[in-house]
Amino acid sequence: MHKTIAVLFLLLPTLLFAQNDKSFTNENSIYLPNIKTVLCYNSTKEQSIPLITLNSQEKIVLSFDDLLGGTKNYWYTVEHCTSDWKSSRISTTDYLDGFNDDRIIDYRYSSNTTRKYTHYEVSLPNTQIQPKISGNYILKVYLDSDKNKPVISQRFYILDSQVAVTAEITNPLQVTDRNAKQKINFSINHSMPIANPYQDIKAVVMQNFDANTATLNTRPAFVRPNQLVYNDINANNFPGNNEFRKFDTRSLRYKAENVKDIYRDNQTVNVMLFQDAPRSSGAFGNQFDENGNFYIRNTEGRDDKTEADYTDILFTLNAASPGTNGEAYVVGRFNNFILNKDSKLLYDANRKQFYATILLKQGLYDYEYVWLNNDTKTVEAQPFEGSFFQTENSYQIFVYYRRPGARWDTLVGYSNMNNNSTERK
Known part of the structure; x- marks a missing residue:
């Protein structure tokens, strides 16, 4: 019996990769499945967009936890990509100085946690x-220095700022959308020569840094001297949706925001959230959120990275299914x-209830x-959250330029804005 368990333990990494x-x-x-809490951001601000300026002192930070614990031989590399995230298919010498890959040597073991893990960072x-x-990177x-054993892939951006992006959030012109959607109009102001703006320039607009919302703009509505204007009435109309829901598990001793119950079962910490209701009908309710972000926090320890515990979070939504397919x-x-x-x-048709349990590290979550x-x-x-023009959202605009005859796309402009302000990051 003990010999069988030992063999299975030794084969666990192999079994994981076989699956x-x-x-x-x-x-x-x-x-x-043993890799959790992947964070990638500009080191100047936690949970910021993973974008840095070329040849600056800024850093991209990637961190993650391995729930199998111990020490693993993790390696990493980066690859340059096109504006639509395909491989640029250029030599590493074109986009990298130094080596092509390296080992992650910064790691720490968890302490004072129910579930043991190892925290890695680079x-x-x-x-x-x-x-x-500049450009898009993966x-x-x-x-084990084997690219056939993938662990994580994460997008990040390097900016070579050559154009200025100005933008505004306004109501769509379509009457049916005015109260539910937000329209993004923007202009690219440049001093460099652009021979063919319909071919050389691409702009991507994204809501709350959610890749599912990315909208590609290739044709400016107006081409003016040193300015490209993107304000087509049918372009860049985003559902306003609603403010994000949230919960707080910084403490596992006290029940904080949206936490109904905390209990331990077989060395597992379980957190039951209050049951949610649909918000698709009724008036808009203003509340502060982090536009979908999350922050690892533990009020009962000194180091959030290694003393925050993992908990099984139970989500419950009391709602009828919006459709059959x-x-x-x-x-x-x-x-x-x-x-x-x-x-x-999962959906319980008798109770008209959706539910799921997700393993998450202690912190604040949208x-x-x-x-x-x-x-x-x-x-x-x-169908579950409703959609309102008044919702506060952030929008990211990425501007790509490929010079005539060039073999890759460069990122030459960027803007991050919300309903209240526009900022660089």
């Missing part, structure tokens, strides 16, 4: 790997707004419920 038949994708993805650029051109983490999910930046088996809600309509292949929050 993982995926290769790297150019998306924010986690390829192993920052870029560093003495080993230094990107030297950071890839893999095991679709699925419901709970999403936020904590899972990169990804619709997969981990974020999928979340929302969305419906995937399999007939239209669209993801909608409106």
Whole structure:
């Protein structure tokens, strides 16, 4: 019996990879079930957009936890991508100084936690790997220096600011959308020569840094001297949706915001949230949120990174199914707004109730419920959350330029704005 258990333990990493038949994708993805709480941001501000300025002192920070504990031989590399996240297919010498890959050597073990884990962290650029051109990048983490053993892929951006982006949020011109959607109009102000703005310039607009909302703009409505204007009446109309729901698990001794109960079962900490109701009808209710972000916090320890515990969070939504051919999910930046088996809600037709249990690290979390309509292949929050023009959202605008004859796209402009202000990051 003990020999069998020992053999299974030794084979566990192999079994995990045997079940993982995926290769790297150019998306924010986690390829192993033991990897949790992947964070990627500009080091100047926690949970900021993972974007830094070329040749600056800014750093991209990537961190994650391995719930198997111990020490693993994790390696990483970066790859330059086109504006639509395909491989640029250029030599690493074109976009990297230093080495092509390196081992992650910064790790710490958890302490005073029910569930043991190892916390890993790496920052870029560093003495080993230094990107030297702007654009989209994928950071890839893999095991044992073997790229056939993917662990994490994470998108980040390097900006070579050459144009200025000005934008506004306004009501759509369509009467039926004026109270439910937000329209983004923007202009690109430039001093560099752009031979063909319809071919050389691409602009991507995104809501709350959710890749599912990314909208590509290739044709400006007006081309003026040193200015491209994007204000087509049918473009960049986003559902306002609603303010994000939230919960607080910074403490496991006291029940904080939206926490109904906390209990321990077989060395597992369980957190039951109050049951949620649909917000698709009724008036808009203003409340402060973090536009989908989450923050790892633990009020009962000194180090959030290694003393915050993992808990099973029970989400419950009391709502009838919006359709017969679709699925419901709970999403936020904590899972990169990804619709997969981990974020999928089960449905009890008798109770008219959706529910799911997700393992999450202690902290402050924003979340929302969305419906995937399999007939239209669209993801909608409106069936559960409603949609209002008044909702405070953030919008990111990325401007890409490919010089005539060039072999890659460069990121030459960026703006991050919300209903109240516009800022660089």
